[in-house]
Amino acid sequence: MSREEALIIAGMAAVTFLIRYSFFAVGERLVFPPLVKRALRYVPVAVLSAIVAPAVLLPDGVAGGWRLDWRNAYLIAAIATAVLAWRGDRLLLAIGGGLAVFFAWRGLVGWSG
Structure with missing residues (x-):
């Protein structure tokens, strides 16, 4: 790794740390309006959906196109x-059941990725 790459990684780590730490440092003094508090409750769901939906609907990536058929083990x-x-x-039962369905479906139908 070059010196420039190490500096870039260190800079990104510092920025990430400072952004996250700032909420702990001023957390009690920072008061959000009720509308912002209500909107922030939906952030985890939105982020999880943004991560999961492309992996489920486009298991081969964008180049592979949409896979909305019964052979897509991720979708099932x-x-x-x-x-x-x-x-x-x-929730743990749902996750375990989903994993079991994924591996069983992949074994019965074949690899979908």
């Missing part, structure tokens, strides 16, 4: 996980 497992999470209140 995501649907099973959503149903398990919706019908029950045990």
